[in-house]
Amino acid sequence: MLPKxxxxxxIFILLLNGGDTLHLQGTWETGSFFLFLTKFGFQKTELSNxxxxxxxxxxxxxxxxxxxxxxxxxxxxxxxxxREKGNDADLLTKKLSSTLKPSTVPIAKPSSIIISSSxxxxxKNSATLSTKKPENLLNISQNSIxxxxxxxxxxxxxxxxxxxPSGGSSSTxxxxxxxxxPTTTEPIKVFPATLVVLDRGYFVDFYRNRNNPxxxxxxxxxxxxxxxxxYDSRCYKDGTERFLKRIPCPRGELCADDKSNxxxxxxxxQFTYAISxxxxxxxxxISLVACYRDPVTCEWKHSGxxxxxxxxxxxxxxxxxxxxxxxxxxxxxxxxxxxxxxxVVFFICYLVLFxxxxxxxxxxxxxxxxxxxxxxxxxxxxxxxxxxxxxQFTSNGVGHPSLAAFGDIMDIAARAVFMLILxxxxxGWAVTRTELTSKLFIFTIWTLYGVVHILLYVWKETxxxxxxxxxxxxxxxxxLILVLRNIIMxxxxxxxxxxxxxxxxxxxxxxxxxxAAASLVxxxxxxxxxxxxxxxxxxxxxxxxLGITFSFDFLAFAVMSHLLWPTRSQQYFLLTAKDISLNDExxxxxxxxxxxxxxxxxxxxxxxxxxxxxxxxxxxxxxxxENGLSGSANTYDDYKDNxxxxxT
Numbered sequence: 302m303l304p305k306x307x308x309x310x311x312i313f314i315l316l317l318n319g320g321d322t323l324h325l326q327g328t329w330e331t332g333s334f335f336l337f338l339t340k341f342g343f344q345k346t347e348l349s350n351x352x353x354x355x356x357x358x359x360x361x362x363x364x365x366x367x368x369x370x371x372x373x374x375x376x377x378x379x380x381x382x383x384r385e386k387g388n389d390a391d392l393l394t395k396k397l398s399s400t401l402k403p404s405t406v407p408i409a410k411p412s413s414i415i416i417s418s419s420x421x422x423x424x425k426n427s428a429t430l431s432t433k434k435p436e437n438l439l440n441i442s443q444n445s446i447x448x449x450x451x452x453x454x455x456x457x458x459x460x461x462x463x464x465x466p467s468g469g470s471s472s473t474x475x476x477x478x479x480x481x482x483p484t485t486t487e488p489i490k491v492f493p494a495t496l497v498v499l500d501r502g503y504f505v506d507f508y509r510n511r512n513n514p515x516x517x518x519x520x521x522x523x524x525x526x527x528x529x530x531x532y533d534s535r536c537y538k539d540g541t542e543r544f545l546k547r548i549p550c551p552r553g554e555l556c557a558d559d560k561s562n563x564x565x566x567x568x569x570x571q572f573t574y575a576i577s578x579x580x581x582x583x584x585x586x587i588s589l590v591a592c593y594r595d596p597v598t599c600e601w602k603h604s605g606x607x608x609x610x611x612x613x614x615x616x617x618x619x620x621x622x623x624x625x626x627x628x629x630x631x632x633x634x635x636x637x638x639x640x641x642x643x644x645v646v647f648f649i650c651y652l653v654l655f656x657x658x659x660x661x662x663x664x665x666x667x668x669x670x671x672x673x674x675x676x677x678x679x680x681x682x683x684x685x686x687x688x689x690x691x692x693q694f695t696s697n698g699v700g701h702p703s704l705a706a707f708g709d710i711m712d713i714a715a716r717a718v719f720m721l722i723l724x725x726x727x728x729g730w731a732v733t734r735t736e737l738t739s740k741l742f743i744f745t746i747w748t749l750y751g752v753v754h755i756l757l758y759v760w761k762e763t764x765x766x767x768x769x770x771x772x773x774x775x776x777x778x779x780x781l782i783l784v785l786r787n788i789i790m791x792x793x794x795x796x797x798x799x800x801x802x803x804x805x806x807x808x809x810x811x812x813x814x815x816x817a818a819a820s821l822v823x824x825x826x827x828x829x830x831x832x833x834x835x836x837x838x839x840x841x842x843x844x845x846x847l848g849i850t851f852s853f854d855f856l857a858f859a860v861m862s863h864l865l866w867p868t869r870s871q872q873y874f875l876l877t878a879k880d881i882s883l884n885d886e887x888x889x890x891x892x893x894x895x896x897x898x899x900x901x902x903x904x905x906x907x908x909x910x911x912x913x914x915x916x917x918x919x920x921x922x923x924x925x926x927e928n929g930l931s932g933s934a935n936t937y938d939d940y941k942d943n944x945x946x947x948x949t
Contacts, residue, residue: 323632324698325360325614331368331494331591332607334519335511338587340767341616342635342840346577353620358498358574358587359567360614362556364549368493368608374597489535489596492547492557493604497588498574499544501770503527504586508768511590516603520592524601528594534561536599546572548589549610567621582635582840584770587614615698632698636840640847641691647851648688651681654855654862664867667874669731672722673861679715680858683708684851709758716854717751720789722861723820727793729800732809732873746789753782770839772846774831783828790824809873816864823857826850 329336343356499507506526513519524531532540543558550556555563556572566573576585589612591604618635619626630638655677662674686708694700724747730737737743757778765776773779794817801813830849834842864870 323616323634325587325612325616327612329589329610329612330607331604331610334516334591334603336589337508337767338589338612338614339616340584340586340634342582342584342637343576343578344618344630344635344638345582346579348579351577353623353626354618355575355577355620356585356616356618357567357621358576358585358614358616359570359572359621360612361571362496362548362550362610362612362614363552363571364608364610366608368549368604368606369490370606371488372491372596373488490557491593491596492549493593493606493608494548494589494591494610495593496546496548496572497527497544497590498576499527499586499588501584501586503530503544505768508586508588516591520590520601520603523590524592524594528599528601533594533599534558535596536594543574547593549608584636584840586767587616617698628695632695636843639844641695643844643848643851644684644688644691647855648681648684650855651677651684651858654858655681658862661862661865661867665865665870665874667731667865667870669722669726669874670865670870672718673865676715676718676722677858677862679711679718680854683711683715686711706762710755713751713754713758717747717754719823719854719857719861720750721747723793723823724789724796726816727797727800727820729804732812733800733804746792750782750785750789753778753785757782772834772839772842774827774834774846779831783831786824787828790821793820793824806873812864812869812873815860819857819860819864823853826853 323339323341325338341356341358344354346356347354497507503526507523510519510522513522527544528537530540530542531537531544532542533545546556546558548556550571554560554571555566559566559572565575589610592601593604594601615621616634617626617631618633618638619631629641633640658674658677662670686704690700690702690705690708721743724743725737726732728734728737728739728743757773757776760776760778761773765771765773774783797813797817797820801810804810804813827850830846834846837845
């Protein structure tokens with residue numbers, strides 16, 4: 302049952318969509334309302350070489366069905382103004398009296414006020430206002446019975462507005478972006494969805510409001526902050542950021558928002574974003590949402606048109622027109638740059654270690670070296686799978702996500718097998734004991750660690766929300782595996798101390814000391830790195846963890862290969878190599894703990910070094926192995942000549 306469950310889990314992991322795929326291709330149904338595409342880290346822009354160091358987003362977004370519709374703005378609303386009784390001069394004087402302060406501006410006599418715009422005469426005895434044109438005082442004409450005025454929508458909420466002075470001829474200076482009131486009556490094409498590219502400062506609120514059940518309200522809240530800075534040719538001409546593009550774009554044409562400036566659009570694509578930040582690298586978030594801006598009221602609303610949108614989008618660091626881009630960085634998000642070098646370097650390291658370990662295991666028949674060789678093979682497969690993925694990624698921005706997931710699983714399996722080797726050696730198996738004790742406990746702990754590690758990987762790939770810039774060790778499965786690793790380390794040290802207390806041979810104690818030091822470093826490095834990573838920006842965190850974990854894992858593998866090398870392992874393993882001679886087998890037997898203790902007690906007895914005592918001891922040892930010896934008549938004599946080696 303358990304192997305079948307593990308197999309299903311592995312298949313599920315292999316089917317996971319690669320989260321770092323940066324050539325985005327697919328189809329989106331607008332009926333699902335919202336689709337988050339990816340998060341991409343753009344590098345810092347060098348002002349001396351801006352075009353080649355800034356980031357670019359370009360691609361095509363089309364639909365087989367034209368989901369657009371045309372809106373014809375209504376004519377300006379007409380309102381009636383009641384005409385009061387009296388002649389025009391009396392009415393004008395009355396309005397002036399209610400508008401201007403008498404103490405500061407004298408009111409002209411009716412005979413001196415020019416009423417008709419065609420009148421050019423003026424009275425010499427007029428008051429102060431008689432020398433000015435009447436329209437400068439009050440916009441009123443002889444045809445003022447009916448006046449036309451256009452109604453503008455209520456302004457949006459000022460929360461999160463851009464702190465810039467508004468343009469235009471407003472009488473008061475404000476810090477909001479001026480909202481342009483559309484006045485044209487020409488038909489306007491409306492697009493049912495919007496492509497949104499935001500940095501984290503705007504994306505947080507935009508993303509959190511996507512789940513509002515009222516779609517119109519969700520659209521309003523999602524774009525509440527963005528609308529005050531995003532440029533719109535009809536509603537917000539003062540906007541300084543071009544975050545938004547109306548989609549889908551007409552087939553064979555540029556997107557509607559890119560037609561005004563075609564010079565910067567990448568060839569054979571419908572839209573282009575050029576992203577520049579001279580201060581620091583930064584994450585940007587790309588999404589599709591079924592919201593549109595009403596061209597009449599400038600309010601955001603939910604589109605009821607259910608269409609399929611096909612997208613093909615590239616995200617790169619560098620100029621797409623330049624042929625000399627760095628292939629190891631061009632297709633990669635900033636937080637994933639330099640990973641190609643990391644994988645290639647450690648692939649070479651394991652490629653050197655693997656044949657050496659195969660050569661060593663062929664000369665041994667111990668189960669421990671075989672387990673260790675299996676761990677090396679798994680790690681080599683893990684690194685090889687990731688190397689193939691990242692090298693392919695450099696050319697197409699996709700790579701092999703399933704192969705990368707396979708490599709991650711092999712890496713987890715290699716670490717789990719390596720941990721099992723550490724646990725059984727700490728128990729003294731094949732070194733001081735021929736039988737492994739506490740098997741159930743060891744394999745339970747080992748299985749629990751492996752399962753939790755795999756669950757952590759699945760959690761990171763499926764459950765960690767993109768809005769949180771965290772790594773796998775900042776989630777509750779991550780903390781659980783770190784705690785479990787520390788518990789296993791404490792138990793490992795306890796068992797190793799108990800084993801060393803029952804061991805008296807110097808060369809075996811020396812092996813355990815080196816083994817303990819290397820194992821302790823391997824156990825403790827991961828919790829330390831997880832704590833350090835909390836203080837590192839997410840743009841550097843993932844490659845820092847990757848580089849350090851690969852370094853410590855390879856160092857641990859190299860030390861273990863050194864300790865288990867055949868010329869050394871024969872000194873402390875109870876099982877010997879295939880080509881070991883009879884004398885070596887007897888020597889290994891005489892280094893067993895009970896023989897060493899007996900020999901030390903005999904050393905204190907007088908006459909122990911006499912030929913008789915030596916012959917007697919040799920015969921006893923020989924008789925214990927008589928059944929396994931050949932019938933050669935010279936065997937005993939050869940062994941007798943080597944008896945001083947037993948007591949040295």
